[in-house]
């Protein structure tokens with residue numbers, strides 16, 4: 001059984017969901033429903049019945065009630081699959097083993113029922129405070145990296161590189177990684193990753209209330225590598241609501257939750273892209289061995305300079321570097337007056353993997369493409385971080 005109460009937009013109350021059942025848990029739910037500072041988003045006897053609310057309810061705490069003598073690991077796993085909100089266990093009956101097991105788990109607290117409502121509220125508040133600290137400690141915001149993958153020409157390999165790089169950061173480097181699809185009209189990052197977007201960046205920016213790490217967590221789609229993706233809007237016309245200001249705020253918040261944020265882009269310097277450049281630590285500028293792309297990459301470098309984007313943050317990526325097309329890496333470097341930092345080979349397996357929705361870094365880790373991407377992922381993290389304390393906007397815009 002599951003029910004949801006009316007959600008009051010913008011209310012700054014602690015959002016709580018209750019799963020499971022035990023002696024005394026119904027009384028706790030009644031008390032929570034009466035408490036003005038809390039919002040009981042819903043209750044469900046089985047966590048599996050509440051996956052929608054758990055994943056997208058912007059929950060700040062989940063209470064899980066159990067009468068089992070041991071830690072209900074299966075139920076906790078279901079909850080954890082869908083939310084990172086702190087979990088407080090409500091237990092009834094003999095619970096000494098459960099208490100021991102809870103010490104080694106990521107359960108925030110255990111309350112043996114019956115309890116006075118004040119004690120339950122205090123435990124909830126304590127858990128949200130600890131949760132906020134934990135979210136902030138994933139990476140100190142200034143240590144988190146924003147890696148933007150850009151090319152002024154379509155089809156150069158931005159999305160192939162961004163998706164594989166993000167998977168490599170999540171899976172091989174073990175970093176908490178977010179892939180932000182900023183190809184707002186025609187983004188296809190989720191297709192390349194083979195995941196079905198539950199919600200998109202559009203849903204996030206039109207949702208009421210302040211953006212914070214918990215809210216952001218409710219809008220990402222999870223990939224089996226551990227990567228989290230904030231997909232592009234499903235309809236091109238929804239892109240215009242994803243404004244420059246929204247992207248600026250979003251990246252600030254994302255820095256608090258993720259070690260690395262990879263941004264896939266379209267081929268334009270639009271407002272959201274400028275907001276991204278403001279906060280970009282590494283700009284992977286993707287070039288190919290063809291004259292039109294080189295010409296446009298050259299123009300991009302000039303534009304970046306005009307925008308006062310520090311060119312020391314640019315890393316030139318030569319995609320399909322081994323193609324036999326009558327041009328060599330050295331000629332690209334001379335034309336652009338920039339060294340190629342990463343060479344990514346052309347492989348037939350890349351489009352095959354794209355069509356299967358399986359990134360090649362996972363599908364064939366031994367491939368030359370995967371090795372090149374992993375090297376780039378490693379280098380992006382290893383390079384010294386340039387933090388200038390408080391971030392400032394690079395560009396002044398009307």
Ligand SMILES: Nc1ncnc2c1ncn2[C@@H]1O[C@H](COP(=O)(O)OP(=O)(O)OP(=O)(O)O)[C@@H](O)[C@H]1O
Nearest residue numbers: 154155156157158159160320345346347350351354
């Ligand atoms: N190194 C590579 N080897 C082989 N095929 C590649 C390689 N890089 C990209 N491709 C293929 O080229 C096509 C275009 O790549 P991709 O979609 O990544 O480019 P893009 O720059 O994101 O394009 P768009 O501008 O349309 O977003 C894809 O089908 C991909 O499989």
Ligand SMILES: [Mg+2]
Nearest residue numbers: 158159183188
């Ligand atoms: Mg693309």
